[in-house]
Amino acid sequence: MKQKDEIDFSSGLSCPIPKSDYEHVLLAHGGGGTLSHQLISKLFFSQFDNEFLNEQHDSAILPLLSLRQAGFNVDKSKLAFTTDSYVVQPIFFPGGNIGELAVNGTVNDLVVAGAKPVYISVGFIIEEGLLIEDLWKIVLSMKEAARKSGVKIVTGDTKVVDKGKGDKIFINTSGIGVIKEGINISPKRCKPGDKIILSGRIADHGIAIMSAREGLEFETAIVSDTAPLIDLLDCIEKFGDKIHVMRDPTRGGLASSLNEIAEIANVGMLIDEEKISILDEVKGACEILGLDPLYIANEGKMIAIVANDIADDLLKEWRDKELGKEAEIIGEVTSENSGTVVMKTTIGSKRIVDMISGEQLPRIC
Amino acid sequence: MTKCIFNEDTQMKYLDEFRDGKAARKLSAEIKSVVTKPWQIMEICGGQTHSILKYSIEELLPEEITLIHGPGCPVCVTPLELIDKAISIAQREDVIFTSFGDMLRVPGSKHDLLSVKAKGGNVKMVYSPLDAVKIAENNPEKNVVFFAVGFETTAPANAMSVIEAKRRGIKNYSILCSHVLVPPAIEALLSSKNNNIQGFLAAGHVCAVMGYNEYFPIAEKYNVPIVVTGFEPIDILQGILLTVKQLEVGKFEVQNQYSRVVTSEGNISAQKLLEEVFERTDRKWRGIGNIPSSGFKLKDEYSDYDAEKIFKVENIETEESPLCIAGEVLQGIKKPIECSAFGKECTPEHPLGAPMVSTEGACAAYFHYGKVKKEKHVIASEAKQS
Numbered sequence: 001m002k003q004k005d006e007i008d009f010s011s012g013l014s015c016p017i018p019k020s021d022y023e024h025v026l027l028a029h030g031g032g033g034t035l036s037h038q039l040i041s042k043l044f045f046s047q048f049d050n051e052f053l054n055e056q057h058d059s060a061i062l063p064l065l066s067l068r069q070a071g072f073n074v075d076k077s078k079l080a081f082t083t084d085s086y087v088v089q090p091i092f093f094p095g096g097n098i099g100e101l102a103v104n105g106t107v108n109d110l111v112v113a114g115a116k117p118v119y120i121s122v123g124f125i126i127e128e129g130l131l132i133e134d135l136w137k138i139v140l141s142m143k144e145a146a147r148k149s150g151v152k153i154v155t156g157d158t159k160v161v162d163k164g165k166g167d168k169i170f171i172n173t174s175g176i177g178v179i180k181e182g183i184n185i186s187p188k189r190c191k192p193g194d195k196i197i198l199s200g201r202i203a204d205h206g207i208a209i210m211s212a213r214e215g216l217e218f219e220t221a222i223v224s225d226t227a228p229l230i231d232l233l234d235c236i237e238k239f240g241d242k243i244h245v246m247r248d249p250t251r252g253g254l255a256s257s258l259n260e261i262a263e264i265a266n267v268g269m270l271i272d273e274e275k276i277s278i279l280d281e282v283k284g285a286c287e288i289l290g291l292d293p294l295y296i297a298n299e300g301k302m303i304a305i306v307a308n309d310i311a312d313d314l315l316k317e318w319r320d321k322e323l324g325k326e327a328e329i330i331g332e333v334t335s336e337n338s339g340t341v342v343m344k345t346t347i348g349s350k351r352i353v354d355m356i357s358g359e360q361l362p363r364i365c
Numbered sequence: 366m367t368k369c370i371f372n373e374d375t376q377m378k379y380l381d382e383f384r385d386g387k388a389a390r391k392l393s394a395e396i397k398s399v400v401t402k403p404w405q406i407m408e409i410c411g412g413q414t415h416s417i418l419k420y421s422i423e424e425l426l427p428e429e430i431t432l433i434h435g436p437g438c439p440v441c442v443t444p445l446e447l448i449d450k451a452i453s454i455a456q457r458e459d460v461i462f463t464s465f466g467d468m469l470r471v472p473g474s475k476h477d478l479l480s481v482k483a484k485g486g487n488v489k490m491v492y493s494p495l496d497a498v499k500i501a502e503n504n505p506e507k508n509v510v511f512f513a514v515g516f517e518t519t520a521p522a523n524a525m526s527v528i529e530a531k532r533r534g535i536k537n538y539s540i541l542c543s544h545v546l547v548p549p550a551i552e553a554l555l556s557s558k559n560n561n562i563q564g565f566l567a568a569g570h571v572c573a574v575m576g577y578n579e580y581f582p583i584a585e586k587y588n589v590p591i592v593v594t595g596f597e598p599i600d601i602l603q604g605i606l607l608t609v610k611q612l613e614v615g616k617f618e619v620q621n622q623y624s625r626v627v628t629s630e631g632n633i634s635a636q637k638l639l640e641e642v643f644e645r646t647d648r649k650w651r652g653i654g655n656i657p658s659s660g661f662k663l664k665d666e667y668s669d670y671d672a673e674k675i676f677k678v679e680n681i682e683t684e685e686s687p688l689c690i691a692g693e694v695l696q697g698i699k700k701p702i703e704c705s706a707f708g709k710e711c712t713p714e715h716p717l718g719a720p721m722v723s724t725e726g727a728c729a730a731y732f733h734y735g736k737v738k739k740e741k742h743v744i745a746s747e748a749k750q751s
Contacts, residue, residue, distance in 0.1 A: 214492055289492070290724055340735070347389035347598045349421035352735025 015136040016042040025130045030160030043136060044156060047143040052119070052154040060154035062119060067178060070118070076181040080115035082106060083174035091134070091168050093212040095204075095223030099138035101299060102171040103145035103153075105250070107228045112246040112302065114185040114237075115177025117149055117230065122156040122173050127166030138169065149228040151175065182240040189244035190265035192335040195311035199232055199302040199318055200225070200326040201277035202254050206296035207285045216288075222281050227300030232324055235317040236304065243314075245305040248298070252356050255294035257303055258341045259355040269341045271331030271353070295356045305333060383597030384420075392602040393425035396609055403429045404612050405561050406605060407554070407697055409547060410568035411438035411725025412596050418734040420598040430605065433561075433697035434730075436550055437568050439515040440467045440723035441695055442650040445683040447543045448473040451512055452481055453678045454541065460676075461487045461504060463497040464512035471719045474684040494526035494540070501530065501538035510672045513540040517571045520544045520661055521635035524642035527663070527670045541672040542663055545648055547571050548579045549659035555587040559698055564608040566594040566601065569623035576631025580619045588617045595623040642667055651719065652692030686711075691718035694727055701728040708732060 017038065028035040045053065052060045064074050086102040103120065110117040122142070126135070146153055179185075208224040210216065229248060236243055245265075249257040254276070262269050278286075278293050286293045300323065306314055311329055318324030334342075341353040382388065408414060414434045417423065423432060436442055452473045455462035462478065469478040469490060482488035487507070491497050494511045501509035513523040523540060530538040547568055554560060567580060572593045580591045590611035594604030604622045611618060621627055639661065648660025663671045688706040693699040701707050701720070711717040713729055720726035 345420045345598075346384040346386055347420050347422075347425070348386040349389075349424040351419060351421045352733075354733045354735065 013140060015133055016046060017132050017136075022132055025126050025128060025132060025135060025160055027128050027160050027162065030126065030158055036158065040158065043132075043139050044158075047139050048122075048146070048153040048156070050152045050154065052152060053156075060119065060121070062154065062176075067118065072116075072178045073181060078115075078179040080110050080113040080177040080179055081174070082109040082113070082177075083172065084109060085170060085172040087167070087170050088209065089167055090209075090212050091138070093224055094208045094221050096226040096299075097138055097141055098169060098171055099140075099142040100145045101224075101226050102173045103142050103149065103151070104226050104228045104299060106173040106175040107145075107149045107151060107230065108248045108250075108299075108302075110175050110177030111229045111233045112185070112248050113177065113179065114183040114233070114243070114246065115179045116233070117151045117175055117177040119154045120146070120151050120173050120175040122153055122171065124156070124158045125166055125170040125172075126158065126160045127168050128160055128163045130168050135169070138171075145228065149230050180237060183237065183243070184241045185243060185246050187245050187247075187261045187264040190261055190267055190305050190333055191244070192267055192333050193308050194244055194305050194333040195308055195329050196258070196269060196271060196331045196333065197304045197306065197311060197315055197318070198254065198276065198328055198330045199229075199304075199324045200300075201279055201282075202249070202298055202301060203278055203282045203286065203293035203296035205299040206253070207282045207291075207293075209297075210289065210291075211285060216285065220281055222279065222285065225298055225300035227323060229300065229302050229323065231321050232302050232318060235321060236314055239306065239310050239314060242307040242310045243304060244307065245303075247303045249301055249303055250299060251297050253293070253295040253297055254301075254303070255292075255341065255353045256356050258353070261305065262341050263339045265333075266338045268334040268337035268339070269331055270334050270344065270350075271341065272344050273346050274344075275328045275330040277326055277328065294353060308332075383595070383599040385599065388599050389425060389602060392599065392606055396425075396430070396602070396606050397427045399606065399613055400427050400429045400609055401613060403431070404563050404609060405431045405433055406564045406566065406608050407433040407435045407562045408566040408594070408601070408604075409435040409437040409551065410566075410571070410596075411435075411441070411723065411727065411730075412570070413437070413566060413568065413594065413601060414727050415725060415730045415734075416596050416598060416601055418730040421734070422598055422601055425602065426605065430609065432605075434694070434700075434727040435565075435697060436554075436650065436653060436695040437516065437547065437571075438695070438720060438723050438725040438727070439519070439545060440471055441691065441719040441726050442545055442653065443468070443471070443514050443543050443719070444649045444651050445474060445685060446649075446681050447541065448477075449475075449681045449683060450673065450676075450678045451510075451541055452476065452478060453681070454510055454672060454676045455481045455486045455488050457508075457676070459506075459508055461489060461500055461507045461509045462512070463489045463491045463494075463500060463509060465492075465514070466490045467723045467725075468512050468514055470716065470722045472686075472716055472722070474682070494523050495529060498526050498530050498533075498535060498538055501535050502533065505537060507537060508675070509538050510676075511538070511540045513542045513544065516545055516547055516568070517574045517639075518568075520643065521574060521632070521638045524638040527642050527667055528638065530670060531667070536669070539670045539672040539675050540663070542643075542661065543648070544643065544661035545650065546645075546659050546661070547575075548583060549656050550650070550653075551580075551583055551591075552587075553653070553656045553659070554696060555583070555589065557696070559696070562589070562697065564589055564612055565591045566604040566608065567591050569593055569595040569600070569627055572621075572623065572627040572631065574632050574635045576629050577619055577621060577627065578629055584617050584619050590617050591619050593619070593621045593623050593627050595626065650695075652695045654692075686717040689718035691720050691728075694718075694720055701731040704728070
């Protein structure tokens with residue numbers, strides 16, 4: 001299995017707040033005084049560095065001209081705006097950390113609306129006592145995630161809460177993206193005959209978090225699939241409004257995403273269990289823990305529901321990309337069983353795949 | 366004399382083979398070719414019920430065969446009094462209450478353990494009772510209680526946790542014990558005047574621990590074939606085939622379909638742990654009633670680890686929902702969809718009875734896997750309108 005690129009924290013960039021000054025985040029780091037200023041300027045500004053952030057306004061001021069210069073037809077485009085909060089525990093897990101997840105997650109929420117992410121905001125809620133070194137690692141990986149997606153972190157906020165009133169660090173990110181002319185993504189556009197394409201294997205993220213949290217060990221480490229899905233958007237923009245729906249099946253997994261769409265669009269779906277790829281180790285972990293991988297979170301997968309006549313072309317485009325090399329057409333939209341997802345099982349029978357009730361795993365993102 | 370038949374042809378090797386479509390169709394055809402009359406077969410274990418629903422195995426069976434879902438859902442049969450006791454103990458400030466996940470959502474008379482957690486109670490989900498022992502070791506100022514629920518399958522690990530706590534001198538660990546045993550439940554079902562079960566798929570994992578020698582006298586006394594069966598779709602189809610073959614020729618024997626895991630004598634080391642820590646006791650089964658000698662309790666020499674003795678919870682007044690027919694569902698008398706509250710007042714989000722909560726509960730299986738699609742939609746739309 002290919003290991004994900006990891007940032008080398010040991011060389012090059014070392015934390016600008018030396019251990020001898022402060023080893024841990026203190027309440028005063030969020031108090032607005034000297035320590036706050038030091039934290040913001042040394043850790044955040046130095047890494048997130050861009051012309052909008054560096055203005056240091058209370059709000060980021062974003063000239064429309066900059067979008068024009070980036071090649072968007074501002075008059076004919078639409079803005080997408082999203083927000084999400086990240087409370088994953090543990091904050092460092094195989095394949096990533098909370099910072100990377102917070103950037104990728106918001107980027108992906110924009111991507112699946114058909115938007116090219118451009119700006120994001122970051123709000124940190126830090127529990128007193130967090131190691132500055134850990135915060136530094138988180139900041140570096142956020143910087144790297146933003147670079148990979150081509151987004152700028154243009155505004156932010158930091159609060160520190162008393163020890164015991166948080167859980168190390170929570171991060172909120174909001175994002176703005178631009179939807180190009182001709183793209184029209186909406187669950188309501190899903191219609192019978194459409195094909196359902198999944199960009200790769202499922203359940204890696206949830207099980208990676210679970211094994212880190214519960215100390216489960218497998219022969220091969222299961223790593224989170226956290227990744228920005230921007231490459232998968234870039235190669236399908238040309239299909240325009242033939243792309244009807246996109247989703248990233250995060251919390252609640254593939255099953256919940258498909259159910260949501262089926263319910264909103266009032267259509268049925270028939271998926272094929274044999275086409276849904278799951279890593280053997282993940283399958284094994286799910287067997288042991290009594291979990292159903294269809295409901296386990298992903299952080300780097302995309303579902304696209306598209307017109308039948310472009311499904312094969314899109315599949316080919318995705319399979320040429322690293323993130324989509326295991327893509328499959330997993331099923332189709334039907335007029336029967338509206339509001340319901342039905343799966344053809346490996347033994348050839350059919351069953352309903354229901355919406356999950358409650359949480360299979362708490363705090364996975 | 367009843368004897369065990371072992372058929373090498375029924376052995377398979379890898380998990381994927383047990384979910385193979387071709388093998389399933391072959392078995393389905395074989396069952397259809399053998400069956401000549403209607404037969405009612407009970408799968409004891411809730412894990413098997415879930416596989417049957419998850420893979421829609423009934424689609425592959427001839428209409429002569431009716432599967433009746435058994436009481437093998439430990440969470441479902443845990444008495445209400447004990448859940449109320451657990452809730453009462455979990456509310457104490459000096460307690461960290463630990464449990465497997467399923468148990469947390471099982472409704473007590475008034476609320477469940479998750480709502481105790483939401484109100485500030487220290488309730489933790491663990492994956493092994495040994496994790497609870499570790500929590501006790503790390504929190505010497507607290508009493509750590511583990512909710513020891515389950516059949517013969519989970520009992521050895523729970524026994525081990527008590528032995529381990531004793532060995533390490535951990536005095537702040539105890540278990541709230543409600544273990545139940547399968548063979549007495551089978552006998553209770555067979556001797557009931559409502560009995561309509563003609564053959565059993567015995568629970569493979571229970572037999573992995575206990576072996577299947579206990580089943581020979583039952584098969585002989587009640588004239589029922591008992592086939593020790595695994596949990597994958599192919600296992601279950603094979604188990605059904607073996608049962609039907611016996612029924613059709615009037616045989617009543619114990620057979621082992623799950624021979625890749627189960628031996629006749631079972632896991633001797635696990636049984637030794639059970640003997641060391643537990644003794645048999647009469648046990649009340651939720652929805653079913655008292656079954657003689659159908660449970661384990663801690664032996665007197667381990668009473669220091671018995672949460673019921675440490676926390677003397679009294680004045681428990683239990684109150685079951687009058688709408689819930691869990692008892693009849695657990696005895697196989699009614700199917701979940703025959704319940705008037707199914708999918709309406711009772712859903713996995715707002716369960717009235719335990720079978721709607723547990724991953725092994727029949728009601729939850731029917732709800733999740735949409736056993737009767739039409740009915741479910743009617744129910745869902747009615748629920749929306751009301």
